[in-house]
Amino acid sequence: MRGLTCVVALFVIVNVVGNAAARSKSKMPNQPIKVYYLPPSPPCRSIIMAAKVLGVELDLVLTNIMEGQHMTPEYLKMNPQHTIPTMDDSGFILWESRAILTYLVNAYGRDDTLYPKNPRLRAIVDQRLNFDLGTLYVRYSALYVPILFHGDEYNEESAAKLDEALGWLNTFLDGQAFVAGEDLTIADISIVVTITNLDAFGYDFSAHENVMKWFERTKKALEPYGYNEVDAAGAQILASFMKKD
Ligand SMILES: N[C@@H](CCC(=O)N[C@@H](CS)C(=O)NCC(=O)O)C(=O)O
Numbered sequence: 507m508r509g510l511t512c513v514v515a516l517f518v519i520v521n522v523v524g525n526a527a528a529r530s531k532s533k534m535p536n537q538p539i540k541v542y543y544l545p546p547s548p549p550c551r552s553i554i555m556a557a558k559v560l561g562v563e564l565d566l567v568l569t570n571i572m573e574g575q576h577m578t579p580e581y582l583k584m585n586p587q588h589t590i591p592t593m594d595d596s597g598f599i600l601w602e603s604r605a606i607l608t609y610l611v612n613a614y615g616r617d618d619t620l621y622p623k624n625p626r627l628r629a630i631v632d633q634r635l636n637f638d639l640g641t642l643y644v645r646y647s648a649l650y651v652p653i654l655f656h657g658d659e660y661n662e663e664s665a666a667k668l669d670e671a672l673g674w675l676n677t678f679l680d681g682q683a684f685v686a687g688e689d690l691t692i693a694d695i696s697i698v699v700t701i702t703n704l705d706a707f708g709y710d711f712s713a714h715e716n717v718m719k720w721f722e723r724t725k726k727a728l729e730p731y732g733y734n735e736v737d738a739a740g741a742q743i744l745a746s747f748m749k750k751d
Contacts, residue, residue, distance in 0.1 A: 533614055538565035540594040542581070546743035547571075548643075548699040549603030550591040551736050556607050556695050558731035562614050604635045607692040619689050631686045634678065634693035638700070642671045646700050650707065654747045672714050679716035683723060690727050698724045699737055706741035707748060 539557070541564050543550035557564050569575045569590050576588045585592045585601050592601040595613075600606050611621040622628050645668040652658035675697070678685055686693045701721050704711060711717055725733050 533616065535562060535614065536596055538563040539596075539610075540565045540567055542567045542569040542576075542585075542590050542592045542594075544569055544571055544590055545736075546740045547590055548703060548740070548744075549696075551699045551702075551740045552603055552692075552696050553591045553593070553606050553610075554736045555728055555732050556610055556620070556692055558736075559620065559695070559728075560610055560614050560616075562610060604639055604692075604696055607635075607696060611692060620692050620695075622691070627687065631691045631693045634685045634691075635696055637674070637678075638693070638697050642668075642675065642697065643700055645671045646703065650703070650748075654744060669711075669713075672711055672717055676714040676716045679720050684720065690724065694720075694724050695728070698728065699741075702737050702741045703744060706738070706745040 539562060541550070541553055541557075543554070543566055545551075554564065554566070569581070569592075571590060575581065576585075576590060581592075582588055584594070584599055587601060589601050591603055591606060592599065593606050593609075595609075600609055608621055611618070615621065618624075621631055645664070649661060649664040649668050653660060675685070682688060684690050684694050685697055698721070701711075701717065705721070728737070
């Protein structure tokens with residue numbers, strides 16, 4: 507009986523260790539995750555930085571939307587909405603950068619700091635991501651897309667709307683280091699690309715002191731994960747569109 511107990515105990519130990527090994531193995535994709543991208547694209551930049559933070563290898567597929575490479579039948583079959591970034595993780599296709607960010611942490615995060623599992627902490631990250639998607643990035647685009655891509659004049663009304671959103675971001679940052687609390691999360695990685703663009707375009711956000719300080723903090727935190735070569739460099743490409751004529 508004693509012998510049997512030992513055998514059972516040994517089986518349990520081997521199984522637990524085996525499962526743990528399988529779990530830690532399954533933390534990395536079987537093959538590099540394909541991401542269809544273009545270097546200046548802000549949502550693509552956030553994905554590339556997040557993957558670097560997670561240590562997940564990407565297979566970056568250059569997709570020049572200026573030349574219609576996102577409108578081919580193959581691309582439309584994969585993503586009928588024809589946007590970049592689009593992710594292909596061994597056949598699992600996903601677009602919308604914030605959905606990709608949450609997927610990457612859920613699937614491959616070694617811990618949950620970037621996207622906490624605690625429902626209330628996670629809800630704050632989600633709120634910030636939704637604020638970015640539905641408000642900040644929309645207002646940024648309303649001001650800058652016409653300037654960058656249609657050569658339009660600076661629109662004061664759109665600028666005031668953007669500044670109002672930056673004011674809200676400034677308030678979120680009252681008394682905390684990052685946009686969703688004391689730790690860097692995917693909400694910071696998503697929001698920082700917009701702020702990097704504003705910085706590259708010479709937008710004066712000095713009235714928003716918390717945003718200024720957070721921007722410096724976040725740049726520093728992301729420096730080892732491609733802030734300069736991915737995010738700042740991409741924003742400079744966009745800024746060069748503006749200076750063209
Ligand atoms: N909300 C989307 C926006 C994606 C998006 O609009 N990407 C632009 C490039 S930055 C694009 O693909 N434009 C081409 C198109 O929509 O046809 C995300 O965050 O992924």
